[in-house]
Amino acid sequence: MGKNQTNLLQGTLDLLILRAVGDGELHGLGISRRIEQITRGTFQVKPGSLFPALHRMEEAGWLTSFWGESENNRRAKFYRRTKAGERQAGVETEQWATITQAMAHALKAT
Amino acid sequence: MGKNQTNLLQGTLDLLILRAVGDGELHGLGISRRIEQITRGTFQVKPGSLFPALHRMEEAGWLTSFWGESENNRRAKFYRRTKAGERQAGVETEQWATITQAMAHALKAT
DNA sequence: ACTTCTCCTATCGAATGACTATAGGAGCCA
DNA sequence: TGGCTCCTATAGTCATTCGATAGGAGAAGT
Numbered sequence: 001m002g003k004n005q006t007n008l009l010q011g012t013l014d015l016l017i018l019r020a021v022g023d024g025e026l027h028g029l030g031i032s033r034r035i036e037q038i039t040r041g042t043f044q045v046k047p048g049s050l051f052p053a054l055h056r057m058e059e060a061g062w063l064t065s066f067w068g069e070s071e072n073n074r075r076a077k078f079y080r081r082t083k084a085g086e087r088q089a090g091v092e093t094e095q096w097a098t099i100t101q102a103m104a105h106a107l108k109a110t
Numbered sequence: 111m112g113k114n115q116t117n118l119l120q121g122t123l124d125l126l127i128l129r130a131v132g133d134g135e136l137h138g139l140g141i142s143r144r145i146e147q148i149t150r151g152t153f154q155v156k157p158g159s160l161f162p163a164l165h166r167m168e169e170a171g172w173l174t175s176f177w178g179e180s181e182n183n184r185r186a187k188f189y190r191r192t193k194a195g196e197r198q199a200g201v202e203t204e205q206w207a208t209i210t211q212a213m214a215h216a217l218k219a220t
Numbered sequence: 221a222c223t224t225c226t227c228c229t230a231t232c233g234a235a236t237g238a239c240t241a242t243a244g245g246a247g248c249c250a
Numbered sequence: 251t252g253g254c255t256c257c258t259a260t261a262g263t264c265a266t267t268c269g270a271t272a273g274g275a276g277a278a279g280t
Contacts, residue, residue, distance in 0.1 A: 076258080
């Protein structure tokens, strides 16, 4: 019944991923952990949301990936942001600003 | 392909409707117009989004409705917020605050 | 009266995207 | 060897939103 935190992410996931990766390289679970970290625990991305998103974003050309070794010597796929991914981060940041401003205005009204 | 303004609402529609109705009575298109107004034109809710949402929210007990006459003497269904709807507005307002704070923090990080 | 316009409610089909649950490979350690 | 953890991955499901479309009914103009 409840909607848990369904829709909590709705549309912010891509931006969070792009932000989490930043200018570095991270593998899937690393991205997940970093998102939890930079949102102070508010967003906990589950594998079932994360991997489809990563594949989608690689398809879109915002991320590239390569196989490497994790900190624990395990096989892991690392992601890096592309130029297009940087631009996309900018676009989505602006969109987010528009939304929050509109909502702030709506929540102020009586 | 493109996402136009698909997902622009991202889960905020219920809250916007509750806010738009406020303590008064509004019919469907009136709610739609008021949302556009209080978000300064950012959110334009289409019938295909609005009516399913209204039905859903009435089902959930957050709104009640009755048939009446519009300002233009046309048959219209008016919606009013229930007590539960008021509580829900509070809950969703808090959730929204949590999300925006988390995002603000995430977008600040390098 | 008749046509046309606008207002208002309503539904359908498609697409998106997030969740739960599950699977499975592979290194680490006892 | 057996179990734990790390890591990637998919299947199935569900909720939400969109575009397109339908249609009734009062208003306005001729």
